[in-house]
Amino acid sequence: MVLRRVLFRRGDNMAAGNEILTMRRITKNFLGVRALNNVDFTLRANEIHALMGENGAGKSTLIKVLTGAEEFESGEIRIAGINQPVINHSPQEAQINGISTVYQEVNLCPNLSVAENFFIGRELKKFGVIDWKTMNKKAKKAFDDLSINIDVTLTLDNYSVAIQQMVAIARAVDISSKVLILDEPTSSLDDSEVEKLFSLMRKLRDRGIGIIFVTHFLEQVYAVCDRITVLRNGELVGEYAVENLPRLQLVARMMGKEFDDLAAVKRERSEGAVSDPVTVIEAKGLGCTGKIKSFDLSISKGDVIGLSGLLGSGRSELARAMYGADKADSGELEMNSKKLNIRSPLDAMQAGMAFLPENRKEEGIIADLSVRENIILALQAQRGIFRLISKKDQEEFTDKYIDILKIKTSDRETPVKNLSGGNQQKVILARWLLTNPDFLILDEPTRGIDVGTKTEIQRLVVSLAEQGKAVMFISSEIEEMLRTCSRMVVMRDCSKVGELSGDEITQDNIMKAIAGGGSV
Amino acid sequence: MSDAKLSLSKTEGSNVFGRIKDKLFGYNFLLFVTIGLFIIMYIAGLIVYKDKNFGNTQVFLNLIISNAGLIITSVGMTMVLIIGGIDISVGSVIAVTCMMLAAMMEKGHIGAIPAIIIVLLFGILFGALQGWLIAYLKIQPFIVTLAGMFFARGLTAVISLEMITITNKTFLDIAKHKIYLPFGGSLNRRGVMVYPYVYPTVVLALVVLIASFIMLKYTKFGRKIYAVGGSEQSALLMGLNVKRTKFIVYIINGFLATLGGIAFCLNTTGAFVELGKGFEMDAIASTVIGGTPLTGGVGNVFGTFFGVLIKAVIETFVSFQGNLSSWWSKIIIAILLGFFIVLQSLIAMKKEKKR
Numbered sequence: 001m002v003l004r005r006v007l008f009r010r011g012d013n014m015a016a017g018n019e020i021l022t023m024r025r026i027t028k029n030f031l032g033v034r035a036l037n038n039v040d041f042t043l044r045a046n047e048i049h050a051l052m053g054e055n056g057a058g059k060s061t062l063i064k065v066l067t068g069a070e071e072f073e074s075g076e077i078r079i080a081g082i083n084q085p086v087i088n089h090s091p092q093e094a095q096i097n098g099i100s101t102v103y104q105e106v107n108l109c110p111n112l113s114v115a116e117n118f119f120i121g122r123e124l125k126k127f128g129v130i131d132w133k134t135m136n137k138k139a140k141k142a143f144d145d146l147s148i149n150i151d152v153t154l155t156l157d158n159y160s161v162a163i164q165q166m167v168a169i170a171r172a173v174d175i176s177s178k179v180l181i182l183d184e185p186t187s188s189l190d191d192s193e194v195e196k197l198f199s200l201m202r203k204l205r206d207r208g209i210g211i212i213f214v215t216h217f218l219e220q221v222y223a224v225c226d227r228i229t230v231l232r233n234g235e236l237v238g239e240y241a242v243e244n245l246p247r248l249q250l251v252a253r254m255m256g257k258e259f260d261d262l263a264a265v266k267r268e269r270s271e272g273a274v275s276d277p278v279t280v281i282e283a284k285g286l287g288c289t290g291k292i293k294s295f296d297l298s299i300s301k302g303d304v305i306g307l308s309g310l311l312g313s314g315r316s317e318l319a320r321a322m323y324g325a326d327k328a329d330s331g332e333l334e335m336n337s338k339k340l341n342i343r344s345p346l347d348a349m350q351a352g353m354a355f356l357p358e359n360r361k362e363e364g365i366i367a368d369l370s371v372r373e374n375i376i377l378a379l380q381a382q383r384g385i386f387r388l389i390s391k392k393d394q395e396e397f398t399d400k401y402i403d404i405l406k407i408k409t410s411d412r413e414t415p416v417k418n419l420s421g422g423n424q425q426k427v428i429l430a431r432w433l434l435t436n437p438d439f440l441i442l443d444e445p446t447r448g449i450d451v452g453t454k455t456e457i458q459r460l461v462v463s464l465a466e467q468g469k470a471v472m473f474i475s476s477e478i479e480e481m482l483r484t485c486s487r488m489v490v491m492r493d494c495s496k497v498g499e500l501s502g503d504e505i506t507q508d509n510i511m512k513a514i515a516g517g518g519s520v
Numbered sequence: 521m522s523d524a525k526l527s528l529s530k531t532e533g534s535n536v537f538g539r540i541k542d543k544l545f546g547y548n549f550l551l552f553v554t555i556g557l558f559i560i561m562y563i564a565g566l567i568v569y570k571d572k573n574f575g576n577t578q579v580f581l582n583l584i585i586s587n588a589g590l591i592i593t594s595v596g597m598t599m600v601l602i603i604g605g606i607d608i609s610v611g612s613v614i615a616v617t618c619m620m621l622a623a624m625m626e627k628g629h630i631g632a633i634p635a636i637i638i639v640l641l642f643g644i645l646f647g648a649l650q651g652w653l654i655a656y657l658k659i660q661p662f663i664v665t666l667a668g669m670f671f672a673r674g675l676t677a678v679i680s681l682e683m684i685t686i687t688n689k690t691f692l693d694i695a696k697h698k699i700y701l702p703f704g705g706s707l708n709r710r711g712v713m714v715y716p717y718v719y720p721t722v723v724l725a726l727v728v729l730i731a732s733f734i735m736l737k738y739t740k741f742g743r744k745i746y747a748v749g750g751s752e753q754s755a756l757l758m759g760l761n762v763k764r765t766k767f768i769v770y771i772i773n774g775f776l777a778t779l780g781g782i783a784f785c786l787n788t789t790g791a792f793v794e795l796g797k798g799f800e801m802d803a804i805a806s807t808v809i810g811g812t813p814l815t816g817g818v819g820n821v822f823g824t825f826f827g828v829l830i831k832a833v834i835e836t837f838v839s840f841q842g843n844l845s846s847w848w849s850k851i852i853i854a855i856l857l858g859f860f861i862v863l864q865s866l867i868a869m870k871k872e873k874k875r
Contacts, residue, residue: 092759107757109750111817112743120747121740121759129738157871 018045019080020210021066021099021179026075028065035061036072037234043179043210045080048201050221050242051214053231054254054450059214062231063181067094067101080178100172101181104188106164108171110157115139117156118171146170146200162193166200173204180204181212186220198224216450218247230254255452277301280470281353281439283322285331292317293495294331299439299470304461306481307474308510309491315474316358317494319441322472323355324348336438349382354432356425358443358474364428367417371409372398374416375430382435401430406456422453429457433464440464441472446480458484478507490514550811550864551823557856558826561833569840577704577716583832588721589614589784590802591828594810595732596776597803598824602736603769604749604816605654605661609668610777611799613646616672617781618791622684625691632690639778646672647774648767655766669800676793683792686785694720695786721783728776732821745769750817805857806831813864830856 021043028036036058043049053059064070066077068088076085079097088094091101108117115132116123118139124131139152148166156164165185173180182201186194201211201224213225221228221242228245230237230253237253245253277300287294292314299305307315320326322333324342333340335351342348348355357364366374376394383389389397398412405426409419416427425445432440442461446454461484465471475481481488488500490513498513565574573579584591593610600607617639624635646668653664686692698717705715736742744765747755756762784796810827812819831853838849 091757095759107751107754109747109754109758109817111750112746116743120743123740123743125740129734130740130743132738 019043020045021080022076022078023062023066024076024078026062026065026072026077028061028070028072030061030070035234036065038075039231039234039236041229041236042239043212044227045208045210046205047226048205048211048213048224050225050228051212051231052221052228052250052254053237054452057231057254057450058234059231060183061234063101063183063212063214067091067099067181095172095176098176098178099181100176100179101183102165102168102172102185104184106161106168108156108164108168110164111155113153113155114143114150114159114167115152117167118142118152118174122175142170142174143167146203148200160193162189162196165189165197169200169204173209177207177209179210179212181214183214184216185213186215186217194220218250218451221250222247251451254450255455277303280336281322282334283331284334286321286328286333287330288317288321288326288328289330291326291494292321295496297322297489297496299472301468301470302465303487304465304471304473304485306485306488306505307472307491308478308481308488309514313491313514314494314496315491316443318489318491318496319355319443319472319474323353323441325355346381349378349435349437352436352438353441354378354435354437354439355441356428356432356443356445358447365416365424368415370413370415371402371407371419371427372412374427375401375434378431379434397434398430401433405430405460422449422457425449425457426453429460437469439470439472441474443474444476445473446475446477454480478510481510482507549867550813550818550860551820551826553860553863554809554811554823554826554830558830558833561830561837565833565837565840569837572840574836574840576706577701579836581701581716581718581722583829583836584722584725585719586787587828587832588719588725589780589782589787590799590806590831591725591780591825592728592783593777593780593799594803594806594824594828595728595821596773596780597800597807598810598812598819598821599732599736599745599769600661600773601804601807601812601814602749602816602819603745603766604752605766605770606804606814607650607661607665607668607770607773607777608800608804609646609650609665609672610773610780610803611796611801612669612672612676613643613774613777614781614784614796614799615676615791615793616679617643617778618785618788618795619676619679619684619793621691621782621785622686622791623679625686625688626684632688632694636782639782640775643774643776643778643781644771645774647771647777650774651767651770654770655763673793676791676795680791681793683790685790691786692789695789699723719786721786724779724783728779729821729825736821741765741768746817749819802831805853809853809856809860811860811864813861813868815868 019042021041023039023041026036026039026041027034039058039062041051041062051059051062061070065072066088068090077087079086079099082097086097088097088099094100109120112120113136115136119135124135124138126134136153143150143152146166148163148170150159150163156167159167169180169182185197189197198220201213205211205226213221215221225242227239227241228250229239230250232254279298279300280303282298284296285294286292286297295318297305297318307318309315317326321328323345324347325345327343333342335353340347340351342351345355366377369377372394375398376389379397380389395412401407402409402412407419407426407430408423416424419427429442429445445461446457449457458480461471461473465486473481473485482505485505486501488505488510489496490498490500490510492514500509500513568574593614597607597610620639620642621635624630624638625632630638650661650664650668653659654661697720699720699722700715700717702715705713708714734742736745744755744760747758747760748762748765752762755765781796785791788795806827807819807824808814808827809830810820810823810825812823831849834852834856835846835849838844838846838852
């Protein structure tokens with residue numbers, strides 16, 4: 001019923017009649033699961049249209065169906081200027097039909113010049129040979145028109161990911177300039193680069209291109225988009241003009257819950273606080289030259305310590321020093337009142353620590369191994385290779401954590417690479433929980449994860465603390481820390497500059513402490 | 521506000537000096553180092569071996585004459601390395617080329633020209649088979665060409681275990697045909713002006729070199745080779761036919777290996793089983809010294825040419841020295857190879873850091 005109402009409202013909006021892409025009643029089954037169920041999507045010229053939804057909502061599937069990477073069972077895709085319904089069989093065919101996609105990973109050749117990347121496959125020729133001069137000139141002009149001021153004769157690997165992405169976008173719109181899909185383009189960019197990308201997007205929009213923007217970052221949606229389509233569980237929730245959908249409403253639509261659910265995390269936390277603190281781990285003057293200045297820090301059972309600070313302020317370095325990933329060269333570390341001498345991560349594990357690294361793709365998951373093998377990894381390492389965990393135990397442990405953490409996987413032998421980012425993160429979390437650590441370090445555990453899974457992980461952190469574990473939580477999102485942490489350590493310029501606890505933990509206080517100057 | 525000019529940081533090409541620096545210290549840098557190294561070695565030779573006429577034009581031309589086959593083969597190897605592959609069969613292909621030529625002319629009494637055409641066709645077929653296995657069945661090039669290496673060497677031995685000396689008149693006429701240069705002559709002991717000369721193989725090598733350069737730099741196909749070598753995945757997504765590009769590169773390489781073999785045969789005018797052993801490694805070494813890393817996507821055939829010349833100069837030094845074992849040239853080449861590999865990875869690391 002909700003669905004019908006939304007459709008009706010959108011019908012009014014469509015009066016403008018400048019749709020360049022309409023997808024109607026798209027249905028797609030994937031391994032017996034209905035990945036898309038009667039989904040409608042409309043893109044107009046001159047608009048940046050956010051496609052929002054949690055993991056598994058059907059965003060990627062919808063994009064794949066549109067670009068021909070996946071087939072669909074029923075429904076209809078129409079593109080302006082083409083009289084009959086369009087079915088793309090490959091990304092190349094989609095491109096011919098005017099639909100280009102730029103992914104987070106730049107799909108260009110780093111060894112070729114910018115101009116060549118711009119033209120490859122459709123090089124300009126003169127007297128039968130490639131006309132480099134004209135190609136360089138035309139590429140230069142194309143980039144100048146987009147206010148991208150770069151030397152097009154240099155190889156692409158001279159430029160940052162941000163610039164490479166813009167080159168990919170410039171190429172895409174030059175080849176086919178109707179629909180541009182940007183799939184998570186901002187994940188590896190810093191703020192100023194994101195702003196540059198946005199001004200490029202606006203410029204393209206003003207030229208009449210329709211842009212589909214897929215992202216996890218809510219702020220970015222409000223910074224650049226004109227319209228939002230929300231999907232949930234493979235179904236259309238609705239299409240909204242940005243100004244008609246406040247942030248909280250968007251989150252609620254994506255999750256299918258009311259926002260109060262989110263806020264509840266913190267409340268749960270304060271009610272369950274441990275009254276009589278038992279110190280789990282204590283750093284005294286711990287420091288690591290060139291990485292982190294000496295600091296004191298004591299963490300008790302039931303604590304969730306947040307580390308806040310700007311990027312590069314030493315948050316990860318502090319955690320790494322405590323875990324022994326970077327060898328400390330001053331001070332000492334005590335765990336459960338025993339002095340620790342950590343020489344390797346294995347020592348730290350044996351002592352009862354666990355560390356979820358920031359970069360799960362490179363340092364965390366082993367993509368080709370199954371869920372079970374990934375989960376069992378740390379426990380096996382802790383026990384040593386001569387005390388194998390029996391297959392039965394392995395399966396039992398795996399099933400237990402799949403259940404506790406609600407890991408969405410078809411079964412325990414599925415390769416981890418087939419899971420979504422959020423579920424991969426849960427697998428790593430399960431791996432460490434299985435070692436039953438006293439002290440758990442989580443470095444950006446919710447980065448790149450959809451809102452729903454984020455909340456689940458936050459809740460989990462709080463409940464782990466309630467079970468008597470000491471947790472260190474690092475995140476770039478202050479709201480998330482406010483909700484989960486019982487104490488907050490503030491970092492600035494590679495040193496610990498303050499600690500906040502209880503009611504002191506407010507966004508205002510944290511900002512002040514990060515900025516410095518005021519008393520903490 | 522949305523129109524604000526995107527101002528990029530200075531590392532991204534806003535000042536002229538930075539731009540020149542970026543260009544100079546990119547992969548082109550390797551080419552400059554190779555050419556520079558050759559020039560330094562050549563000048564050093566002029567000084568040290570002054571009394572042995574090192575500066576004589578003919579001595580320089582001999583560097584190319586004795587390595588014409590290697591130049592041709594290395595040009596093919598360069599393309600294979602640019603596309604990210606490798607071919608270790610070329611030494612054996614050269615042996616079987618020579619053996620087939622010799623056997624056909626001496627035992628089969630086939631004319632020199634038909635024999636040459638037949639071996640070239642064999643080379644194309646051989647390259648096509650290897651290329652098909654590598655491109656379409658996605659088997660590692662190392663393994664495919666290892667099998668190719670054994671096969672070609674085995675075939676050489678099956679044709680004849682004995683050495684065959686070529687006596688075919690047409691063939692020898694081509695082999696011994698001196699092409700005199702109209703300049704650079706010098707007076708010999710009797711006071712007669714002697715002009716320096718080259719053999720047809722040198723002309724062939726230079727034609728192959730220039731044709732390959734033009735193909736790599738100025739044709740769509742040539743650029744595809746670089747694109748595939750740079751990132752196969754990206755090339756595919758940009759709509760390039762990755763498999764066909766690889767396939768054709770191995771065909772060209774097979775053709776050039778037999779062409780190199782013919783040049784080699786014109787030099788030796790004979791064939792035996794052990795001929796050209798380790799030649800594939802010389803070709804790879806010259807290519808790498810010439811600035812083409814094994815990682816693919818980068819490379820220049822002129823660099824390869826100078827890579828061959830550097831190897832030739834080292835060998836000339838060692839032979840001029842007289843009392844040195846010729847194996848010393850291997851040691852020096854090994855050191856150079858090490859130097860260039862380190863240089864290449866330093867450049868790659870620098871690029872990585874910059875991003």
